[in-house]
Amino acid sequence: MLGAGLVAHLGVIVDGHPMVVPTVYGFDDERIFLHGSVASRSLTGxxxxxxxxxxxxxxxxARSVFEHGINYRSAMIYGVPARIHDPDDLLYGLRLLTEHVAPGQWDYTRRPSPKELAATTLLAVPLTEASVKISDGPPDDGAGPDAALGRWAGRLPVVATWGTPEADPLLPPGIEAPPHIAGRTGHPITG
Amino acid sequence: MLGAGLVAHLGVIVDGHPMVVPTVYGFDDERIFLHGSVASRSLTGxxxxxxxxxxxxxxxxARSVFEHGINYRSAMIYGVPARIHDPDDLLYGLRLLTEHVAPGQWDYTRRPSPKELAATTLLAVPLTEASVKISDGPPDDGAGPDAALGRWAGRLPVVATWGTPEADPLLPPGIEAPPHIAGRTGHPITG
Incomplete structure (x- = not known):
């Protein structure tokens, strides 16, 4: 399920108030890694x-308002995050995060310098306490009395794909998007 | 901004722990309405x-891993939710929610019965304390030293559209998807 998403919503308690911030992530079998470009106060302490x-x-x-809903896949992970300080583990987590969002970029672009690593807040949350919820069925009222209403019912799918790469306006002419980027066009953003 | 999304992430504190649940929503100028199909304990008290x-x-x-990021629009709303009990207000909020997600369905399908209304948990959160964050620019390193790396840089857009309606397997033959549903195919899911 985590392979299918790109943005996580991180819920924390800050000064007694709940706060939910979007952030990109990466993961392996044991941990989910969250980037610290979100407000740092939501990531420390x-x-x-x-x-x-x-x-x-x-x-x-559905045939009735009441039976409307969404098809979705959702993962919820509870845990106490650890901020990663070890440089090797930081590089490991950043690579997973980068390659999850943009496969191929870790080898194509310049990797983080020691100074950049020191300025990077990366959190790891263990995947030990995780649950997945999937809703993928059709409407529930096809065999009930509302079927007699004669209304159409079913699913309207979401189709999310990558578009055409748009070059940075500052990019000099003659540099084409490499295959690991340009080749994503038209493919599903979920995997 | 709220018009562009379909799913909200609701952050609450339950027994001292943060909890983030996805839910559909609707809104007017003053309130955002959230559906109670999520765990009821996250919506009461x-x-x-x-x-x-x-x-x-x-x-x-970007040209460096460090400058990678996402283009996104995000709204954060803080407030104390009110559960709606008044039947007129409940219908009002449900209509906004239904029409936000599936315009035209409120008039096409059977509206909630009093029994269904009583079984519906609808929350309203005032929009008085809301902030919007937008990141829509190109990479930041086009004028820096990394430009000399000669790597491609730019944006890879997400294209999210509605697919082709899929009829409920229990739907009798001869009932076609009405224009307010079938007409969405190929159009952006954000508005």
């Missing part, structure tokens, strides 16, 4: 967090 | 909540 990744697959359009 | 709506517009692909 916190206790338990909840990380939720949701992929919207479509709408469930 | 809570204090302040944080509702975050995020739309991913694309990836920022």
């Amino acid at each position: 916190t206790g338990e967090v909840c990380v939720t990744v949701t992929v919207l697959d479509g709408l469930i359009l | 809570t204090g302040e909540v944080c509702v975050t709506v995020t739309v991913l517009d694309g990836l920022i692909l």
Whole structure:
């Protein structure tokens, strides 16, 4: 499920108030890694967090308003985050995060310098306490009394794909997007 | 910004722990309405909540790993939710929610019965304390020393559209998807 999403919503308690911030992530079998470009106060000195990744697959359009819903896949991870300081582990987590979002970029672009690493806040949350919820069925009222209404019912899928790369306006002419970027066009953003 | 999203992430504190649940929503100028199909314990007796709506517009692909990022629009709403009990207000909020996700369905399908209304948990959070964050620029390193690396850099957009309606397997033959559903195919899911 985590392979299908790109943005996680990180829930933390800050001064007694809940706060939910979007952030990119990467993962391996044991941990999910979250980037620290979000407000740093939401990433330091916190206790338990909840990380939720949701992929919207479509709408469930039923015969009654009450039975409407969405097709989705969602993962919720609870845990106490650890900020990664060890340079090797920091590079490991950043590589997973980069390659999850943009496969091929770790080898194509300049890797973080020691100074950049020191300025990077990367959190790891163990995947030990995680649950996945999937809603993928059709509407529930096809065999009930509302079927007699004669209304259309079914699913309206979401189709999310990568578009055409748009070059940085400052890019000199003659540099084409490499295959690991240009080749994504038209492919699903979820994997 | 709220018009561009479909799923909100609701952050609440449950027994001292943060919890983030995805949910559909609707809104008017004053309130955001959240559906109660999520775990009811996250919707009752809570204090302040944080509702975050995020739309991913694309990836920022830079010359260095450090400058990578995402193009996105995000709204964060803080407030104390009120559960709506008044039947007129409940219908009002449900209509906004339904029409935001699936325009035209409120008039096409059967509206909630009093029994269904009583079984519906709808929360309203005032929009008085809301902030919007937008990241829509190209990479930041086009004028820096990394430009000399000669790597491609730019944006890879996300294209999210509605697919082709899929009829409920229980739907009798001869009932076609109405224009307010079938007409969405190929159009952006964000508005």
